[in-house]
Amino acid sequence: MTANPVPAYRRWKGMLMVTAFAVVIMTLVSAFWGAKAVQAHGAITSPASRTYTCFLEDPESPDSTACQTAVALGGTQPLYDWFAVLRSDGAGRTRGFIPDGQLCSGGTSKYAAYDAPRTDWPATTLQSGASFTFVYAAWAPHPGTISFYVTKDSYDATKPLTWDDLEPQPFLTAVQPPVVDGSYRTVGMTPANKHGRHIIYTVWARSDSQETFYGCADVVFGTETPGPTPTPQPIACTSTVHIDNSWPGGYQAAVTIKNTSSLPIIAWSARWTVPTGVTLASGWNATVTQDSTLFIASAPSWNRV
Secondary structure (H helix, E strand, O other), X not given: OEEOOOEOOOOOOOOXXXXXXXXXXXXXXXXXXXXXXXXXXXXXXXXXXXXXXXXXXXXXXXOOHHHHHHHHHHOOHHHHOOOOOEEOOOOOOXXXXXXXXXXXXXXXXXXXXXXXOOOOOOOXXXXXXXXXXXXXXXXXXOOEEEEEXXXXXXXXXXXXXXXXXXOOOOOEEEEOOOEEOOEEEXXXXXXXXXXXXXXXXXXXXEOOOOOEEEEEEEEEEOOOOOOOXXXXXXXXXXXXXXXXXXXXXXXXXXXXXXXXXXXXXXXXXXXXEOOOOOEEEXXXXXXXXXXXXXXXXXXXXXXXX
């Protein structure tokens, strides 16, 4: 079993940190009891998407004006769910499905604040026409294709992003890229002959469902001074499982997640696999979901840290 924590990095300096535990209790059975199916989750983290960038700044007190405004308009929940800009009915569709001006939100009201046209979204510095490892968080991995688009030279960051602002073809396509340390990693060339501020737009279309993920990553090619590039700090946690009770056809287990780092872990989660035929009946102290043999226990709203 592996823990998959998501860190918050700022606002905690000078605080006394203590070891924290989260204990998740689950009842599992070998017959189907109507378990919920979990959606896939994911977003580009290098270069960082807008939601991931603002999450790293701290949803409760972001640093940049752009992220502060987005939180003021849309609240903090979109940042705790930075990996879930999706349409369950997307089926890989792009132009004609997601409306112009709503590309960064995937056409959803929850993430509408991240469609705002502005020139001060924190951006990642890139070299044009250079080799780069694109990282896309595989929060819940599934087969599919990630397409990477870039804005045209005529892109104007002061205007809402439209499909006509993007180059018509992706500059990079990753078909079922490998998962390394919880992320899809694809080595490719950045767009050539690009200068200044642009958007790298991603579309992850699952091949095993209609779920499709959309996202905007602000980048700067060349010499324009961008905002700071998010730099994750090291964190550590452990997780263990204990069978508390068992009976013919089922058992109850307790999963303990322990923060062993000096930083808080916000929106923690743990995931593990079970044999085929094992089904979740109920869970406590976390939002526990099942997708085939994959179980994911995520922090509940009242215990995110």
